[in-house]
Amino acid sequence: MNAVHLLLAVQLVKAYTGNMGIAERKERQRAELREQILRVARDIVVKEGFPALSMRKLADAVEYAPATLYLHFENREAIAKELCVRGFQDLLATLEPAAQVEDPLERLPKLAEAYVRFGLEHPETYRLIFMEDPKLSTALFGDNPESAGPRSFGVLVQVFVNLLAAGRLEAGTKPEQLAEVLWAGVHGIVSLRLTCTGFPGTPAEELTQVLVTTLVKGLPGLKAGRA
Amino acid sequence: MNAVHLLLAVQLVKAYTGNMGIAERKERQRAELREQILRVARDIVVKEGFPALSMRKLADAVEYAPATLYLHFENREAIAKELCVRGFQDLLATLEPAAQVEDPLERLPKLAEAYVRFGLEHPETYRLIFMEDPKLSTALFGDNPESAGPRSFGVLVQVFVNLLAAGRLEAGTKPEQLAEVLWAGVHGIVSLRLTCTGFPGTPAEELTQVLVTTLVKGLPGLKAGRA
DNA sequence: AGTGGTTTGTGAACACCGTTCATGAACGCC
DNA sequence: GGCGTTCATGAACGGTGTTCACAAACCACT
Numbered sequence: 001m002n003a004v005h006l007l008l009a010v011q012l013v014k015a016y017t018g019n020m021g022i023a024e025r026k027e028r029q030r031a032e033l034r035e036q037i038l039r040v041a042r043d044i045v046v047k048e049g050f051p052a053l054s055m056r057k058l059a060d061a062v063e064y065a066p067a068t069l070y071l072h073f074e075n076r077e078a079i080a081k082e083l084c085v086r087g088f089q090d091l092l093a094t095l096e097p098a099a100q101v102e103d104p105l106e107r108l109p110k111l112a113e114a115y116v117r118f119g120l121e122h123p124e125t126y127r128l129i130f131m132e133d134p135k136l137s138t139a140l141f142g143d144n145p146e147s148a149g150p151r152s153f154g155v156l157v158q159v160f161v162n163l164l165a166a167g168r169l170e171a172g173t174k175p176e177q178l179a180e181v182l183w184a185g186v187h188g189i190v191s192l193r194l195t196c197t198g199f200p201g202t203p204a205e206e207l208t209q210v211l212v213t214t215l216v217k218g219l220p221g222l223k224a225g226r227a
Numbered sequence: 228m229n230a231v232h233l234l235l236a237v238q239l240v241k242a243y244t245g246n247m248g249i250a251e252r253k254e255r256q257r258a259e260l261r262e263q264i265l266r267v268a269r270d271i272v273v274k275e276g277f278p279a280l281s282m283r284k285l286a287d288a289v290e291y292a293p294a295t296l297y298l299h300f301e302n303r304e305a306i307a308k309e310l311c312v313r314g315f316q317d318l319l320a321t322l323e324p325a326a327q328v329e330d331p332l333e334r335l336p337k338l339a340e341a342y343v344r345f346g347l348e349h350p351e352t353y354r355l356i357f358m359e360d361p362k363l364s365t366a367l368f369g370d371n372p373e374s375a376g377p378r379s380f381g382v383l384v385q386v387f388v389n390l391l392a393a394g395r396l397e398a399g400t401k402p403e404q405l406a407e408v409l410w411a412g413v414h415g416i417v418s419l420r421l422t423c424t425g426f427p428g429t430p431a432e433e434l435t436q437v438l439v440t441t442l443v444k445g446l447p448g449l450k451a452g453r454a
Numbered sequence: 455a456g457t458g459g460t461t462t463g464t465g466a467a468c469a470c471c472g473t474t475c476a477t478g479a480a481c482g483c484c
Numbered sequence: 485g486g487c488g489t490t491c492a493t494g495a496a497c498g499g500t501g502t503t504c505a506c507a508a509a510c511c512a513c514t
Binding site: 105130131134137138139140141142163167168169170173174176177178180181183184185186187188189191192194195196197198199201202206207210211214215216217218219220221222223224 | 332357358361364365366367368369390394395396397400401403404405407408410411412413414415416418419421422423424425426428429433434437438441442443444445446447448449450451
Binding site for chain 2: 461462463464465
């Protein structure tokens with residue numbers, strides 16, 4: 001915060017003296033380098049996984065000394081956090097089209113499919129967000145409710161809110177609980193695929209479909225009584 | 228394998244010469260030290276998490292030089308793998324009582340509850356098995372089908388096999404798929420709890436119940452038609 | 455009892471890692 | 485041109501996993 005305030009103060013002074021072009025350029029360059037660092041870091045993570053992202057390798061890739069990175073980020077974790085935030089925004093963006101579907105019962109499978117697809121298409125990003133460091137994942141939900149984390153969860157909740165509002169669900173049903181169950185299901189499918197790569201199992205897309213239809217309709221043709 | 232063969236050869240020779248007490252003691256001591264290393268390693272992992280398990284700290288704790296550890300394990304990962312195997316055996320043991328329940332529809336919630344309980348009661352063990360290194364998790368399922376990994380999954384499959392055999396499920400239903408969905412669900416619940424610690428949500432036990440009843444009966448009071 | 459060979463243990467080193475800090479260079483302002 | 489701020493860095497610190505030459509302990513055999 002100190003640095004930001006200082007920069008703002010400098011800008012204001014420059015504006016007052018009628019000479020702010022240089023300060024603007026400097027801040028722009030600073031922001032550009034920060035962005036470049038994040039771009040390269042993302043590339044490394046996507047290609048080799050988060051554990052392979054070392055400050056020295058990253059510094060080499062952006063052609064600066066390792067110490068320079070610390071002028072733009074507090075530490076390695078701060079870089080990871082930023083990548084997490086952006087990764088989660090990508091996930092939310094992937095969910096967005098499916099979230100537009102009007103009928104909640106049609107929306108549900110589309111959302112699940114989109115979620116799982118994102119996880120499988122961006123495994124290292126997904127791992128970074130949900131499976132690397134609890135500190136990273138926790139941070140994505142702890143802060144303001146307008147960030148991608150809570151908003152994504154909200155998209156899931158909305159499905160059941162809509163169903164409930166339309167009188168299509170039993171009164172008293174808690175939409176958040178069902179959303180959490182759904183989330184656990186799709187997250188489970190993705191994360192098991194990403195970790196137990198050797199496990200045979202059915203294709204993730206098919207499994208997602210089975211998950212959704214079972215959650216909606218229950219076990220196929222179930223006879224409750226004893227056999 | 229070489230070392231083992233050598234030891235066997237030595238034992239045989241000793242037996243032939245009528246003097247195998249010493250070789251026995253040596254092997255026993257060797258196995259004891261190996262076991263002690265694993266015990267201490269487990270303690271560290273359970274208390275401080277797998278990332279905190281360093282070879283030097285472990286060597287200090289067992290009062291040997293770091294290099295000595297490499298006489299008993301190929302590397303750090305080999306220790307982790309062994310801890311994984313044993314952790315999974317514990318998980319299977321936790322599932323065992325629930326697996327004994329005769330009625331599959333009663334068994335299902337018990338299994339789910341036991342699974343989730345294990346994950347929450349042994350978070351670092353669960354993390355080690357399923358969330359640290361893909362190589363570790365993969366190894367647990369890749370090898371022989373009698374290991375704890377496939378056997379645990381088999382316990383889940385059995386629920387649906389029994390239902391199907393009793394004619395209580397629609398013919399053509401694939402038990403493995405349903406088991407996988409169930410597994411994804413409970414794993415999702417546990418792993419989200421362990422990573423997104425900040426997320427509020429309903430208690431895991433309640434959520435597990437909702438998951439199971441929804442999977443069995445479908446969405447409560449669902450009206451399929453448009454509102 | 456002494457000797458030789460095997461097993462067991464280790465200190466030191468290598469190549470990394472994240473991070474810090476004093477030093478130096480570049481830059482914009484006066 | 486001189487000065488103060490900003491930017492960049494080399495070198496260092498303490499940590500990591502791992503290897504390897506070397507030493508010590510041990511057991512078997514003469």
